[in-house]
Amino acid sequence: MxxxxxxxxxxxxxxxxxxxxxxxxxxxxxxxxxxxxxxxxxxxxxxxxxxxxxxxxxxxxxxxxxxxxxxxxxxxxxxxxxxxxxxxxxxxxxxxxxxxxxxxxxxxxxxxxxxxxxxxxxxxxxxxxxxxxxxxxxxxxxxxxxxxxxxxxxxxxxxxxxxxxxxxxxxxxxxxxxxxxxxxxxxxxxxxxxxxxxxxxxxRQWVKDLDAYRVTSSVLTPDTELGDLYMVEVERGCGWGCRFCLLCSAFRPMRSHKAEKILEYAREGLEFRKRMGLVGPAVTDHPQIEQILGGLREMGAEISISSLRLTTLTPQLLEYMGEGGIKTITVAPEAGTQRLREVIKKEITEDQIMEAVALAAARSMQLKFYFMVGLPSETDEDVSEIARLTLRVKAAADKYGKGRRITVNLSPFVPKAGTPFQWLPMAPVSEIERRIDIIQGYLSGAGIKANVEGPAWSEVQAALARGDERLAKVMAEMPSVSFSHWQKGMKNHGIDINETVHQQWPVKQKLPWSMIDPGVSPEKLKRELESAGF
Ligand code: SF4
Structure with a gap:
């Protein structure tokens, strides 16, 4: 370089x-x-x-x-x-x-x-x-x-x-x-x-041999969010198939780079940065992850991991991660109850969450949790359970000593084209706000930091995910990017936000994006939707 x-x-x-x-x-x-x-x-x-x-x-x-x-x-x-x-x-x-x-x-x-x-x-x-x-x-x-x-x-x-x-x-x-x-x-x-x-x-086109391409940082600068990292792609696509997940549908099938290649790139990257940023939707799923993390430690690299799956986290991996300077473990149960996690096909149990919490807390790591609010079929009980689960996590972490910070990120469910949940509605903004208030009420004063993604802009995101060509005019004609200009533009062009975002669409209805073949048949997506109970 x-x-x-x-x-x-x-x-x-x-x-x-x-x-x-x-x-x-x-x-x-x-x-x-x-x-x-x-x-x-x-x-x-x-x-x-x-x-x-x-x-x-x-x-x-x-x-x-x-x-x-x-x-x-x-x-x-x-x-x-x-x-x-x-x-x-x-x-x-x-x-x-x-x-x-x-x-x-x-x-x-x-x-x-x-x-x-x-x-x-x-x-x-x-x-x-x-x-x-x-x-x-x-x-x-x-x-x-x-x-x-x-x-x-x-x-x-x-x-x-x-x-x-x-x-x-x-x-x-x-x-x-x-x-x-x-x-x-x-x-x-x-x-x-x-x-x-x-x-x-x-x-949709995808590459069969990921190793034929070098996917690493090409220009390094400190003037960016991840400026201290040399980024290396570890895998692409995800085999878990969560029913809401665009990453899973847009990059399937899951493919990985060979450990030898990843370590070769990391060795070169070490000339420029101490810390290697391993990038992939569920990095610990890589079949040679122990070899990769062990190899990085041997060469003295610090490690950062974009996201991981609890189910593939082992004490040995956590050991390497701790040694490599990872101070925070990010976990995405997405839903508070087992019932709702099964609906969205997020196959992790509370026992697995607690096991990972204990392993991480024992190593003085901080914990960051991601949950979605407004998931299809969500009840107030599911919502309250997000808070209760977080409180149980906090209590379990505190057993290892005070000061293990827990952060909770709450973001509204947004239906995405190409996923099994593409036909399902986003909950109304006021309803999501009410549910977020329930969670914040439980967490208030508990020493847990909650970051909330505003549902109003998530509604805009949902419109852009499920909408059609008419939205181009709305965006182009806005004098500046603001929520009020967006609302005015939607009204001027007669676009019903309710129909675009908040209604369940019949599976028989032709989808606006039917000119795209995502690589999974509509029948398979419909079967997944049915398995979720819709
Ligand atoms: S584990 Fe994460 S990346 Fe994989 S399908 Fe589920 S949400 Fe998507």
């Missing part, structure tokens, strides 16, 4: 940012296809996305391509549009703008970025003089409709499986009529071109 000196004539704050980076790729544009890789949120947030970093490496490693990054900061506007990080070029100088979308709420920034760059917001209004605007990410792979009018093409599935086929077609299309290019692109597996409706559903 090279470190480059700041360049003359640049904005001083951009210079400072670049001076902090290691691994930045600077390429001459001559004869290369210039691609702007856009993260529609701040540099601080985007640079911690391993997916974003991986695409940057993948594109810059492709002969004939130069890829530069761009972000959307709070102070960006039509007067101060986003520029590329590497060469400070305006975004309409690029032949392609590739948006990496991780969260639905980042959708609001898409029309703002395009407008500020002087690029027509809607694909139908663009011509050969404008860049091709493409997108990818798990949420648009599941339901691309709310942002479809903004994009020329949307990648359905994993970038590594799609970009190597897409890029040569775009590179060869120079001088071609835009519509001809779009028709050509629409033939590539895993590409949805909204202006060229597909004859059959677009099937």
């Amino acid at each position: 090279s470190k480059h000196p700041p360049r003359k004539g640049r904005n001083p704050s951009s210079n400072e940012r670049l001076a902090h980076e290691q691994g930045t790729v600077y390429r001459d544009w001559g004869g290369r296809l210039p691609i702007g890789l856009v993260y529609p949120n701040s540099y601080f947030v985007g640079m911690s996305s391993l997916g974003y970093q991986t695409i940057y490496r993948l594109l810059n490693d492709t002969p004939g391509i130069v890829c530069e990054r761009a972000f959307w900061e709070k102070n960006n506007s039509v007067r101060t549009p986003a520029l590329s990080v590497e060469s400070e070029r305006p975004l309409n100088d690029f032949a392609v703008l590739a948006f990496s979308l991780s969260y639905e709420l980042d959708y609001f920034n898409i029309p703002r970025i395009l407008e500020a760059a002087g690029i027509p917001v809607y694909a139908a209004e663009r011509d050969e003089t404008h860049p091709l605007i493409i997108a990818g990410g798990p949420c648009v792979s599941a339901n691309p409709l709310p942002v479809a009018p903004f994009f020329d093409a949307i990648c359905v599935g994993e970038a590594e499986a799609i970009l190597p086929a897409l890029m040569p077609v775009i590179a060869d299309s120079s001088g071609a009529h835009r519509q001809d290019t779009l028709i050509e692109i629409a033939r590539i597996p895993g590409i949805y071109v909204p202006q060229v409706p597909p004859e059959k559903p677009v099937s």
Whole structure:
């Protein structure tokens, strides 16, 4: 990883940012296809996305391509549009703008970025003089409709499986009529071109051999949330099949990198960072996890783990994790009662939770719990049990000495396209608020910190997860991103939030995102829904 000196004539704050980076790729544009890789949120947030970093490496490693990054900061506007990080070029100088979308709420920034760059917001209004605007990410792979009018093409599935086929077609299309290019692109597996409706559903693409790709940090900077980590992907997809989980449906099947590869990358990463960030939906599920953690300890690396499953946590793993500097164990029971955990297929029992609590507390680790509020079929008893379970956890941890901090994160259930719960409603905002109050009432004064995700914006997220093309206009026409502008826009366009978010949809009804083949048949999703009791 090279470190480059700041360049003359640049904005001083951009210079400072670049001076902090290691691994930045600077390429001459001559004869290369210039691609702007856009993260529609701040540099601080985007640079911690391993997916974003991986695409940057993948594109810059492709002969004939130069890829530069761009972000959307709070102070960006039509007067101060986003520029590329590497060469400070305006975004309409690029032949392609590739948006990496991780969260639905980042959708609001898409029309703002395009407008500020002087690029027509809607694909139908663009011509050969404008860049091709493409997108990818798990949420648009599941339901691309709310942002479809903004994009020329949307990648359905994993970038590594799609970009190597897409890029040569775009590179060869120079001088071609835009519509001809779009028709050509629409033939590539895993590409949805909204202006060229597909004859059959677009099937999600995924890579079979994960080890064929290096998925690690590519640009290191301290100016990001996970700035002290060298990130290494351990696995992708999750075999547990929780019925609400987008991660599980968007990245199935579960695949893992070999321990030898992970340790090889970690050894290289140690030159830059002491702490290795192991990334995956349930890191302790890796079949060689003991070998990986043991190997990391042998080389003296500190360890960080993005998330783990209690059921695969052993005393030996906790030992390695403690030695590797992990101070907090994050656990996601999601529901307070066994009944509701079975409904959502979160296969962990209270005994397993308590066992893990004892193991972690004995090592003076802090505990962080994630619960969802408003899950389908949830009763007040389930809600109260979230608080009671947390209190039992606190009492069990306190047996090992005071000061073991317990944090509880409460977030509303949001139905996601492509999951077995896609047909089920989100509970009304007022009802979720009432249930959160119940939990907070129990926990008040108990020395437990509760972080609450606001249900109003979760309702917006649910609309963007289950909604259709009409939402693009709502987002594009909002003078600024605020809840009141959103509500006004929904009303102006006659979109019923109740119908989009709060109603159970009949399984026979055609889903808005039926042009996507997620890789699991609707019959299988329906069977899962039935097994959950709906
Ligand atoms: S264990 Fe976690 S990542 Fe896996 S399916 Fe369940 S919620 Fe999703």
